[in-house]
Amino acid sequence: MLRCIVLTATASVAALVAAVPAAGASPLPLPLPVPVAVPLPLLSSPADDQLTVTVSDTARTDGMYELECGPTGGDHPSAQAACDRLDEFAREGQDPFAPVPQDQMCTQQMGGSETAHITGTWRGRDVDATFNRTNGCEISRWQSMQPVLPNTRS
Template structure:
């Protein structure tokens, strides 16, 4: 499938480059924008939520939504919402010295999200070891599964 897509893209670019332009300019035409942009693709690896159906590794693609993530459309919509609000959904957790967190333990759940979002590489972890981690996790639902204790 990927090979066929690549061959189709190369053939399309070759055909467009060979076609005369309306303005009479010579040289190849620029590549269409979708070929230049990398898709948003993330791997979400979740463990110890207490829900065996939530634990596992999921692929999430956005634009259009797809992959093996059980709620791909809702997860992509949440990421787009956070981005539109000017928030970085994959910002690293603040250092403990930079914030005060309640000592509320939300359970042993952990998650790692890595891949590409908005044209940049991301690799971030989430946990529920204190109130800040619980809040951060809940803010990323449904990208991360519900792990409420």
């Protein structure tokens, strides 16, 4: 994202320099650049990431796991991969802990009785999110959080 901003700024300066009239020519006023709103990446570092992941009814990965990112730590069974996945969400500007919108159309399928609860801090903000596999949207949400949440299917 930062590279894109720098390249855009460089191209804008080059275009303005090329548009400046030669010495002695009658100068015309140049239009001022219009500011464009550019979303900035979250400024907090992964060092702020401290999450507690509690998983239930999975038949093989139940438990409470601590996950720390930047540096990677805790007793999460896939800590480095989980931190890498959370970094992907941050780079893409996504909130992995956002619930499924209430007006979202979801397939009515049961993916299992598994539940998960994640609390803590991610990118400088508090997290308190629940996950389940009660419909197609929730199943997809769970799967997108792997390996932060365990793969409950063989």
